[in-house]
Amino acid sequence: MKFNYRIVIFALALVFGIAFSMPSLFQTKEGKKITLGLDLQGGLHMLLGVKTDEAVKSRIKSIAASVKHYADRKEILIDNLSFTATSVSFEVLDSDDVASFQSFLSKIEGAKVVQNGSTFVVSFTPKEIQKIKKMAINQAIETIRNRLDQFGLSEPHVAKQGKNQIVVELAGIKTQQEEQRARKLISRAAKLELMAVDEARDARVYNMSPADAAEYGDVILPDAKHPKVKYLVHEIPILDGSMLTGANVGFNKNNKPVIDFKLNAEGADIFGDFTGKNVGKRLAIVLDGKVFSAPNINERIGGGSGQISGNYTVLGAKDLAIALRSGALLAPVYMMGQRSVGPSLGADSIRESMIALAGGFILVIIFMLVYYRMAGLIANIALIANLFLLLAIMSLFGATLTLPGMAGIVLTVGMAVDSNVIISERIRELIYEGKSMHKAIEDGYSNAMSAILDANITTLIAAVVLYVYGTGAIKGFAITMSIGILASMLTAILGTHGIYDLLEKKIGKSKNYKFWFGIEG
Amino acid sequence: MEFFRYKSAIDFMGKSKKAIMLSITLMLLSYAILLTKGFNYGIDFAGGTIVQVKYDKAAPIKEMREKLKSNKMFNDASITRFGSADEVVIRMKSTSKNVAEGIGDITRKALQGTGNFKIRRVDIVGPTVGNELREKGLMSMFLAIAGILIYVAFRFEWRFAVASVVALIHDVSIASGLVALFGIDVNLDVLAALLTLLGYSLNDTIIVFDRIREGIVESKKMTLRETINDSITRTLSRTTLTSLTTFFVIFTLFLFGGEIIHPFAFTMLVGIVVGTYSSIFVASPILLWFGFDVKKYHTKLAEKAKREAEKNRMREQFESGVM
Numbered sequence: 073m074k075f076n077y078r079i080v081i082f083a084l085a086l087v088f089g090i091a092f093s094m095p096s097l098f099q100t101k102e103g104k105k106i107t108l109g110l111d112l113q114g115g116l117h118m119l120l121g122v123k124t125d126e127a128v129k130s131r132i133k134s135i136a137a138s139v140k141h142y143a144d145r146k147e148i149l150i151d152n153l154s155f156t157a158t159s160v161s162f163e164v165l166d167s168d169d170v171a172s173f174q175s176f177l178s179k180i181e182g183a184k185v186v187q188n189g190s191t192f193v194v195s196f197t198p199k200e201i202q203k204i205k206k207m208a209i210n211q212a213i214e215t216i217r218n219r220l221d222q223f224g225l226s227e228p229h230v231a232k233q234g235k236n237q238i239v240v241e242l243a244g245i246k247t248q249q250e251e252q253r254a255r256k257l258i259s260r261a262a263k264l265e266l267m268a269v270d271e272a273r274d275a276r277v278y279n280m281s282p283a284d285a286a287e288y289g290d291v292i293l294p295d296a297k298h299p300k301v302k303y304l305v306h307e308i309p310i311l312d313g314s315m316l317t318g319a320n321v322g323f324n325k326n327n328k329p330v331i332d333f334k335l336n337a338e339g340a341d342i343f344g345d346f347t348g349k350n351v352g353k354r355l356a357i358v359l360d361g362k363v364f365s366a367p368n369i370n371e372r373i374g375g376g377s378g379q380i381s382g383n384y385t386v387l388g389a390k391d392l393a394i395a396l397r398s399g400a401l402l403a404p405v406y407m408m409g410q411r412s413v414g415p416s417l418g419a420d421s422i423r424e425s426m427i428a429l430a431g432g433f434i435l436v437i438i439f440m441l442v443y444y445r446m447a448g449l450i451a452n453i454a455l456i457a458n459l460f461l462l463l464a465i466m467s468l469f470g471a472t473l474t475l476p477g478m479a480g481i482v483l484t485v486g487m488a489v490d491s492n493v494i495i496s497e498r499i500r501e502l503i504y505e506g507k508s509m510h511k512a513i514e515d516g517y518s519n520a521m522s523a524i525l526d527a528n529i530t531t532l533i534a535a536v537v538l539y540v541y542g543t544g545a546i547k548g549f550a551i552t553m554s555i556g557i558l559a560s561m562l563t564a565i566l567g568t569h570g571i572y573d574l575l576e577k578k579i580g581k582s583k584n585y586k587f588w589f590g591i592e593g
Numbered sequence: 594m595e596f597f598r599y600k601s602a603i604d605f606m607g608k609s610k611k612a613i614m615l616s617i618t619l620m621l622l623s624y625a626i627l628l629t630k631g632f633n634y635g636i637d638f639a640g641g642t643i644v645q646v647k648y649d650k651a652a653p654i655k656e657m658r659e660k661l662k663s664n665k666m667f668n669d670a671s672i673t674r675f676g677s678a679d680e681v682v683i684r685m686k687s688t689s690k691n692v693a694e695g696i697g698d699i700t701r702k703a704l705q706g707t708g709n710f711k712i713r714r715v716d717i718v719g720p721t722v723g724n725e726l727r728e729k730g731l732m733s734m735f736l737a738i739a740g741i742l743i744y745v746a747f748r749f750e751w752r753f754a755v756a757s758v759v760a761l762i763h764d765v766s767i768a769s770g771l772v773a774l775f776g777i778d779v780n781l782d783v784l785a786a787l788l789t790l791l792g793y794s795l796n797d798t799i800i801v802f803d804r805i806r807e808g809i810v811e812s813k814k815m816t817l818r819e820t821i822n823d824s825i826t827r828t829l830s831r832t833t834l835t836s837l838t839t840f841f842v843i844f845t846l847f848l849f850g851g852e853i854i855h856p857f858a859f860t861m862l863v864g865i866v867v868g869t870y871s872s873i874f875v876a877s878p879i880l881l882w883f884g885f886d887v888k889k890y891h892t893k894l895a896e897k898a899k900r901e902a903e904k905n906r907m908r909e910q911f912e913s914g915v916m
Contacts, residue, residue, distance in 0.1 A: 432842030
């Protein structure tokens with residue numbers, strides 16, 4: 073007997089299918105599982121737009137502030153300083169000072185300066201505007217994600233969609249109160265503060281009540297990562313996030329990650345003065361009332377840019393940079409679309425689609441058994457293997473099962489048996505023509521192959537288009553259908569053929585066409 | 594069990610004129626419905642707000658209407674039953690841009706005093722998103738048809754491709770007409786159903802075409818018309834069976850799958866019936882009318898075989914020469 077490679081592959085696929093679908097079927101702790109879509113487990117899905125023009129406007133505003141600051145410091149007289157949403161304009165009164173302003177303005181990154189005599193108009197190059205807008209969106213995503221991470225829901229999902237939209241998905245929102253909290257968290261402007269640690273009294277922080285702290289003009293703030301660690305800081309912050317223009321991860325002389333941050337003109341002066349007077353003391357970086365870090369001030373930090381060094385990993389530094397940047401939304405967000413499904417509706421959807429799936433499945437199985445007898449049984453084994461394989465592959469990819477995805481599985485059940493129907497019909501035809509059962513099976517498979525492949529590939533084309541152009545739940549439908557079709561090629565074609573090979577001897581001896589293929593008379 | 598056993602070819606093409614008349618009538622009717630009544634676009638494409646509310650008893654729709662009048666937001670709200678008597682949806686054209694504002698909360702406050710209820714679902718689609726989805730939807734339909742056309746042309750021949758695409762347009766048109774006629778909410782899932790329908794209907798057509806191609810290659814005596822009749826008859830059993838099993842599962846989905854999945858299941862059900870019909874009575878007659886020249890095809894195949902043989906002979910000569 074020749075080596076039956078088909079049954080070996082089929083058996084391996086079946087074992088693989090059963091093994092990897094177990095975590096999803098029985099919700100074990102270990103192992104990769106299929107995640108349920110928001111429409112099935114309940115939750116909140118929001119599509120947010122970002123008012124990126126506001127980000128440009130705020131950059132323009134800060135240029136206006138630095139122009140004013142520069143003029144004040146250099147004692148240059150300027151007039152008509154004003155700004156619109158896209159440009160700043162002013163006039164230098166003494167023509168001797170024009171050159172000084174020219175060199176100052178040329179240092180502003182991405183600025184487009186138009187000079188008409190002693191009048192300057194500063195705006196941004198189109199490239200810079202693009203950059204600002206892009207940054208505003210990325211920053212909004214980071215901010216929202218950052219906030220939601222602290223919200224305490226399992227796996228909040230925040231991602232960019234298209235060029236300038238943000239998708240926020242919150243699974244497992246149970247109550248209206250929770251939803252309301254999440255909405256407020258997303259839409260509000262978060263507060264970042266740089267605060268001075270009260271070094272004289274910080275040692276006693278664990279023995280102080282908030283009222284005690286207030287007496288010294290201090291507040292007690294918990295550490296962000298370890299809530300039990302407390303800091304005593306001066307209540308009036310040195311700076312707040314509105315004065316921050318950027319924060320990035322850099323590396324110091326020892327090649328350790330640090331955070332380079334930039335302050336606007338006003339912040340730079342305040343910060344320079346403060347750090348100069350407080351070398352050796354700690355500066356608490358506070359986000360939403362929690363201390364993210366409290367590094368030592370090593371020296372005076374002038375020029376509005378500085379480094380925060382500490383015992384950071386690259387990732388830790390990155391997180392801190394994000395926290396710094398996510399102080400306030402550079403640009404406000406607005407609602408473009410929302411889907412929220414209550415948990416009870418999700419549970420109903422699961423129950424109803426399970427009934428439909430089970431009902432359809434049983435109908436198909438009985439039908440195939442009655443119509444094809446043994447051949448039907450073999451097709452049914454392949455169908456069951458197909459379902460396991462589909463679940464296993466979806467689990468391994470961590471794919472999301474949505475309500476349309478459920479419909480996709482139901483449809484796969486209908487379509488997967490199609491391959492076996494085509495094959496069985498071919499075999500029957502060949503038997504009518506007088507071929508032996510063994511020969512009919514071999515030829516039946518090869519005759520049916522081109523039709524099955526063409527049919528499956530065209531359906532796959534439609535599914536891929538659906539995946540590329542579909543959104544959310546519809547993508548789920550495309551995924552289950554595509555995987556179902558691919559898996560059916562393995563089970564319905566190769567697998568059933570392998571089973572026939574296994575039964576080759578019995579089939580060869582038998583003349584019972586009715587038992588094997590349901591042929592009457 | 595057997596439905597059909599092949600004895601002799603049934604003359605399907607003899608009935609094709611009547612069938613095409615029926616198809617053209619149905620298509621024209623569908624276009625008339627689509628032009629006059631039009632799709633009942635759901636919020637996915639039209640934009641708007643949907644709030645699904647479930648009561649613990651029959652929903653007091655009249656009372657709800659009265660209560661909703663108190664808030665301007667619900668000015669254009671319409672309330673309709675959803676599945677059971679307990680459950681309703683409130684539909685509005687307006688959308689809110691405010692992230693912090695929960696429409697669910699507002700609705701709950703507005704409906705206070707109408708009984709025990711739960712807000713089960715709130716969907717909001719802003720106008721820009723609706724437009725984008727509609728464009729993407731049309732684009733996906735177009736791309737799917739184009740992709741299928743190219744594949745079939747590559748695997749068969751251009752006449753087969755055109756015939757199958759005409760059948761697809763026929764199916765989608767009639768299915769769309771029925772969706773419009775019954776006022777089904779056209780949302781993303783209906784679009785998905787229409788696209789699946791493309792794939793499904795094409796399955797049927799391809800199974801028949803595959804047989805026709807096989808018939809053309811194998812039997813040199815039959816005319817194209819005879820080959821087509823023969824092929825359809827031979828695949829009739831499979832066509833019926835697969836359509837039935839798929840129909841069964843979609844029908845259970847339609848019956849038990851819940852109200853949300855209804856539009857999808859309805860579109861698929863219609864599509865399966867139309868798709869099965871079209872693969873027999875639309876795609877094949879068109880192929881016949883294109884006048885696919887069987888003789889020419891045979892010469893072409895023969896020439897190809899000859900070239901192959903020549904190539905092989907040359908290769909053999911070359912190899913033996915080198916050896």
